Amino acid sequence: MKKNSTDKRTRIMNAALDLIAENGFHASPTSLIAKNAGVGMGTIYRYFENKDALIEAIHQETHEKLITEIFSEDSEKQPVRERFIRVFTNLIKYMIRYPHISKFLEQYYNSPYGIDKKREKLSSGDDPFGKLMNYAKSQHIIKNLDNHVLHAIAFGPFIFLLKDHIAGFIQIDDEMIGKIVEACWDGLKR
Amino acid sequence: MKKNSTDKRTRIMNAALDLIAENGFHASPTSLIAKNAGVGMGTIYRYFENKDALIEAIHQETHEKLITEIFSEDSEKQPVRERFIRVFTNLIKYMIRYPHISKFLEQYYNSPYGIDKKREKLSSGDDPFGKLMNYAKSQHIIKNLDNHVLHAIAFGPFIFLLKDHIAGFIQIDDEMIGKIVEACWDGLKR
DNA sequence: GAAAACAGAGTGAATGATCATTCCGTTCTT
DNA sequence: AAGAACGGAATGATCATTCACTCTGTTTTC
Incomplete structure (x- = not known):
């Protein structure tokens, strides 16, 4: 049985x-990560250059998975x-199905890491949402606003609401998802 | 010249x-706060029980000022x-006029502090937005959704956009404010 | 095929850095 | 001069990161 190093x-x-989803970046010491992963602290540094690289890797993977799926x-x-x-x-259902991923991403994008990553994304120009927006604008189906503003109208409400859901203030069910999505569309459409 | 202790x-x-607005909670050591305030570290502890109390006081003050003004x-x-x-x-203009306050509040509400504060607010029932929402719902002017959802539709987009503004991705001018507010209203209204 | 030598993944105590908080000598106020 | 306010070095706690060592599986030697 070959030891698969990917496993660790x-x-x-x-x-x-x-850990980061539940406690935040600053209450997730490497010692605890190692313990919960069932490895020694040093082992983390065999797979990742440092803690930042670990966090980047998690972001990369979860972000890709999210985009692909939705x-x-x-x-x-x-x-x-x-x-x-x-x-x-799809986005809302995904976020609700994987609350830890949602929380991680939320934390990530609210940290200094996230801003730089966003800047990167924007300049690289591979933003599937942006493409959809541009097409819809060219067809005069949605409001002719800057993409940032359209993004905000589309995703802002749900990102906001997700916090309430995760904090346990509300329970988002399928009916509510439908209504939220409709309301966002009302904000977007011409 | 009497030294006013309120001054310190x-x-x-x-x-x-x-500091917190610019660098976040975790890059704002008390030593630096003291230095920038032109006081000794020990002095901070004459006015605040500890760092948390200082942060709570800032939140309390900025939040009150914000609500009163808008x-x-x-x-x-x-x-x-x-x-x-x-x-x-009013909200948008205020946030743009005082970016440090906006950033502080954003950080605060994205931290563990913020969740508890929100819980408090909700149970105490003094939420002027909630009242406005309830009234509008009773008049059948806006969609009949849970207040959390209405809050999200109303504020989510701008909160989202504010980050882009602060990060320098966009410039929010008066014309844009008008359009954003209209779009939010479109999402809210029946 | 057994024993010896090697390779390198895995480990966690030790290190050094960074903080919040305290404590006591100094400075101001009255 | 007494007492309050102040300053900042010292303290103790918490982390990320390192590194000397162990352990296990593989290769070489005879």
């Missing part, structure tokens, strides 16, 4: 993800409204 | 506010739509 790497990443059924042949509604709905 | 208290609070012109006699638009517009 994964265990470290999962332990860190869980756009999985998206097709340029569908009507724009349908596409928006499907993608938003 | 204020200087400490302002220094902490600025509701200053609000009157129950005005039409609901006008009231929403005025209050939102």
Whole structure:
């Protein structure tokens, strides 16, 4: 039985993800990450250059997984409204299904890490949402506003609400998801 | 020339506010707060029990100032739509005029402090936005959704956008404010 | 095929850095 | 001069990171 070193790497990443989701970056010492992953502290540094690199790796992986999943059924042949509604709905369901990932990403984007990452994303130009927005604008289906503003109208409400959901103030069910998505679309459409 | 002890208290609070806004909680050591406030480290502990108490005091003060200011012109006699638009517009302008306060509050509400504070607010029931929402719902002017959801639709977009503004990705001018507020209203109204 | 030598993953005590907080000598106020 | 206010070095706690060592599986030697 060959020891798969990916196994330990994964265990470290999962332990860190869980801890950061539950306690935040600053209450997730490497010692605890190592303990929860069932490895020695030194082992973390065999797989990651330092703690930042570990966090970056987790972000990269979760972000990719998220984007892939929520756009999985998206097709340029569908009507724009349908596409928006499907993608938003997927996003919300995903976030609710994987609360630890949501919390991690939320923390990440609210930290100094996140700002730089966003800057990178924007300049590299591979933003599937941006493309969808641009197309919808060219068809005069949604308001002709800066993409940042459209992003805000589309995602702001749910990001806001997610905190309430995670904190336990509300319970988001399928019916509510439908209504939220509709309301966001109302804000977006011409 | 009498040394007013309130003066030092204020200087400490302002220094902490600025540092936290610019660098976050965890890059704002008491030593630096003291230095920027022009006082000794020990002095901070004459005015605040500990660092948490200092942060709570800053929150309390900035939050009160914010609420007072954005509701200053609000009157129950005005039409609901006008009231929403005025209050939102005030909020956005305030946040843009005082970016350090905005950043501080954003950090605060994204930290463990903030969650507890929100819980407190909700149970105490003194939420002027909630009242406005309830009234508008009773008049069938806005969608009949849970207040959390309405809050999210109303404030989510701007909170989201504010980060972009502060990070320098966009420049929010008066025309943009008007459009954002309209879009939020579109999401809210029946 | 057994024993010896090696390789390198894994470990966690030790290190050094950074903080919040305290404590006591100094400075101001009355 | 007494007492309050102040300053900042000292303290003790918490971390990320390192590094000398162990352990296990593999290769070489005879």
